[in-house]
Amino acid sequence: MPTQQPTIVVTGIGVCSPLGTGVDAFWRGALDGAVATRPLTRFDTARLSSDRGGEIAQTPADAANGSLAARLAEEAATHAVDDAGLSAAAVAPERVGVCIGTVMATRPTVERWLRRDPLARPDARDAEWADPAEMSRAPARRLGLAGPNCVVATGCAAANSAIAWGADALRAGRADAMVVGGADEISQAMLMMFDSFGLLAPDAVRPFDRDREGLLLGEGAAALVLEREQDARARGARVHGQILGWANVADAYHLTAPHPDGRGAVRAMRRALAHADVEAGAVDHVSAHGTGTVANDAVEAHAIRELLGGKSDEVPVTALKSLVGHAQGAASALEAVACLLTIRDGLVPPIANHETRDPACDIDIVTGSARAVPVEVALSNAFGFGGNIECVVFGAP
Amino acid sequence: MTCGVTGAAALTGLELEQPAIAELLRGERLRSVSLESRLLLATARLALRDAHTRTGGPEVDPDELGVVVATRHAGLHDYVELFREGSEAEHPRVRPAKGPQSGFTAPAAYASILLPAAGPNATVSNGPVGGLDALRYAADRLAAGDASAMLVCEDEITSELGPDSALNREDVRQRAAVLVLERESAVRARGAAPSVLLLRVATAFSPTGEVADAQARADDEALAVSGNAVHSAAAPPERTGVVVRLARAARHTQRASRGPQLLRASDGWSAGAAVIDPQPEGGC
Numbered sequence: 001m002p003t004q005q006p007t008i009v010v011t012g013i014g015v016c017s018p019l020g021t022g023v024d025a026f027w028r029g030a031l032d033g034a035v036a037t038r039p040l041t042r043f044d045t046a047r048l049s050s051d052r053g054g055e056i057a058q059t060p061a062d063a064a065n066g067s068l069a070a071r072l073a074e075e076a077a078t079h080a081v082d083d084a085g086l087s088a089a090a091v092a093p094e095r096v097g098v099c100i101g102t103v104m105a106t107r108p109t110v111e112r113w114l115r116r117d118p119l120a121r122p123d124a125r126d127a128e129w130a131d132p133a134e135m136s137r138a139p140a141r142r143l144g145l146a147g148p149n150c151v152v153a154t155g156c157a158a159a160n161s162a163i164a165w166g167a168d169a170l171r172a173g174r175a176d177a178m179v180v181g182g183a184d185e186i187s188q189a190m191l192m193m194f195d196s197f198g199l200l201a202p203d204a205v206r207p208f209d210r211d212r213e214g215l216l217l218g219e220g221a222a223a224l225v226l227e228r229e230q231d232a233r234a235r236g237a238r239v240h241g242q243i244l245g246w247a248n249v250a251d252a253y254h255l256t257a258p259h260p261d262g263r264g265a266v267r268a269m270r271r272a273l274a275h276a277d278v279e280a281g282a283v284d285h286v287s288a289h290g291t292g293t294v295a296n297d298a299v300e301a302h303a304i305r306e307l308l309g310g311k312s313d314e315v316p317v318t319a320l321k322s323l324v325g326h327a328q329g330a331a332s333a334l335e336a337v338a339c340l341l342t343i344r345d346g347l348v349p350p351i352a353n354h355e356t357r358d359p360a361c362d363i364d365i366v367t368g369s370a371r372a373v374p375v376e377v378a379l380s381n382a383f384g385f386g387g388n389i390e391c392v393v394f395g396a397p
Numbered sequence: 398m399t400c401g402v403t404g405a406a407a408l409t410g411l412e413l414e415q416p417a418i419a420e421l422l423r424g425e426r427l428r429s430v431s432l433e434s435r436l437l438l439a440t441a442r443l444a445l446r447d448a449h450t451r452t453g454g455p456e457v458d459p460d461e462l463g464v465v466v467a468t469r470h471a472g473l474h475d476y477v478e479l480f481r482e483g484s485e486a487e488h489p490r491v492r493p494a495k496g497p498q499s500g501f502t503a504p505a506a507y508a509s510i511l512l513p514a515a516g517p518n519a520t521v522s523n524g525p526v527g528g529l530d531a532l533r534y535a536a537d538r539l540a541a542g543d544a545s546a547m548l549v550c551e552d553e554i555t556s557e558l559g560p561d562s563a564l565n566r567e568d569v570r571q572r573a574a575v576l577v578l579e580r581e582s583a584v585r586a587r588g589a590a591p592s593v594l595l596l597r598v599a600t601a602f603s604p605t606g607e608v609a610d611a612q613a614r615a616d617d618e619a620l621a622v623s624g625n626a627v628h629s630a631a632a633p634p635e636r637t638g639v640v641v642r643l644a645r646a647a648r649h650t651q652r653a654s655r656g657p658q659l660l661r662a663s664d665g666w667s668a669g670a671a672v673i674d675p676q677p678e679g680g681c
Binding site: 093094097098103104105107110111114115118131132133136137140141143144145146147148149150151152153154155161165168172174188189192193194195196197247248249250251252253254255256264267271275384385386387388 | 459460463464469473476477479480481483484491492493495496497499500501502503505506507509510513514515516517518519520521522523524526527530534537538541543599600601602603604605611614618666667
């Protein structure tokens with residue numbers, strides 16, 4: 001049972017986001033409500049209904065070779081390992097694993113070949129870059145980490161799944177530290193897909209707003225170093241927070257639409273809290289999936305209200321996607337970092353672009369400016385196409 | 398807690414055309430659904446049927462049935478087609494049905510919706526070692542009580558744009574394999590026996606490409622559970638998926654039962670091993 005299991009803590013965090021690279025730039029932007037969605041520059045968007053997205057301004061130096069998403073994963077993992085002070089002397093590299101969550105992994109690399117030559121065939125080197133496993137292998141190679149290594153894809157819930165994967169590995173004793181997180185780059189094919197659904201917002205993402213019109217894609221990466229608390233304390237590591245519980249369920253309803261009653265969402269949140277051995281009444285903050293689409297936000301708000309009951313009037317809810325767009329596989333990794341920093345600082349970042357409250361989204365959303373509130377327990381929601389849902393509960397150190 | 402395989406099935410893309418197999422998908426609206434998703438769904442139904450025939454189960458609430466799929470290329474054809482369609486058209490309105498097919502997660506998602514299976518649902522990718530990761534994920538979910546049964550799947554297509562084509566690999570075809578994994582105690586409680594017990598799974602990575610070292614570490618960790626009792630003629634590391642090989646083992650346990658065995662998988666970077674124990678009384 002959870003109380004008998006080792007406590008899992010976060011000892012390192014790293015971020016590459018449209019708000020900036022590095023935790024400080026990211027967090028400053030988030031607290032300021034800075035909107036980082038802007039016209040996309042990497043490919044032609046003239047024929048799409050929106051030309052905007054949360055693009056990384058400063059890409060890693062060698063990103064032109066191979067997969068940008070894998071480079072972003074490397075970068076974020078490197079920052080997180082530095083932040084954790086995770087040297088080979090502290091933890092044997094054979095005991096450090098990597099698990100990165102992703103939606104598209106290295107597939108945008110294929111787009112680059114096809115733009116160059118529509119009949120392109122990869123050579124062996126290209127092909128290695130296009131292997132989705134590169135998302136976790138590239139960071140492990142760069143950092144010399146030789147423990148368990150795997151990529152997990154649960155749609156836009158992928159980074160939360162990677163966090164859960166890492167926590168499972170630590171609890172089972174398969175590793176002494178896990179570098180986990182998520183990464184994705186903006187893909188032209190994904191833009192086309194969301195455009196075909198009529199889900200691209202023309203100008204801005206407005207989660208839970210009455211006049212919300214859809215999402216904008218984003219990109220980036222965030223990584224967390226997880227350890228068993230006992231090990232982390234023994235080596236004197238700084239602890240950012242705890243991973244208290246997690247749960248993965250399938251909505252099992254529709255490939256692109258959530259169950260109208262939020263059945264899967266409620267089940268996942270309840271299971272995550274049960275896994276954490278935390279009552280719903282103890283939740284101080286919810287980091288919503290909050291895409292800004294009509295269907296997601298109404299269903300998610302309904303699910304949060306069902307979970308929290310009357311307390312949903314006073315539990316602050318935010319949605320980072322209003323600032324950086326929907327960073328796909330990176331989304332819940334960025335949101336995980338934001339949850340940990342919210343717990344640290346007692347500040348919930350605001351939802352940007354919000355103008356008119358939607359009566360169908362009857363929850364306590366944070367708008368305008370960051371809200372000061374003590375947070376001991378934060379619940380982070382992540383929902384994916386195909387009905388993948390993974391919720392993670394974070395706790396104070 | 399020990400898990401056991403109670404049902405297994407493997408199919409190739411060509412077999413999907415056979416009337417008895419096509420019957421498994423009759424009545425479903427799958428016209429625009431990718432081959433890998435249809436293949437996985439049919440194989441999953443066969444595996445569940447196999448488990449029911451052999452062990453009278455699992456009879457589980459859909460909320461307690463999970464799916465985990467290992468794949469490298471699921472959705473890649475659709476991704477490329479979507480991109481080409483959108484790039485060539487005057488107005489790039491790609492077919493909306495095409496989009497959801499283009500992700501890694503589509504086969505697991507279709508399985509969850511159509512079986513139905515509303516328990517844990519994940520897709521993993523780790524070359525030929527992905528099947529071992531899927532097995533371990535399923536065992537973790539069963540151990541945590543998140544599911545009563547897990548469908549552990551490998552679902553692969555050959556892709557002109559994938560690593561296997563470029564590296565001239567011919568051993569990956571359009572095929573799917575599915576295992577029904579349950580807690581051994583639950584199977585015994587209904588008076589049945591798993592066909593194969595899963596004793597331990599371990600994986601490792603070599604950041605320098607010295608995969609023999611990673612394989613040795615994975616072997617050691619896997620063998621720690623059963624030591625010298627493991628049949629010494631362990632299969633060499635293979636690129637053929639472990640789930641495919643386990644599906645074969647599960648269907649031939651009477652002939653193959655020689656005590657615990659080591660199954661390995663590796664490529665140039667990742668390696669893994671599973672210790673399994675075929676159960677003669679659980680064979681078909």
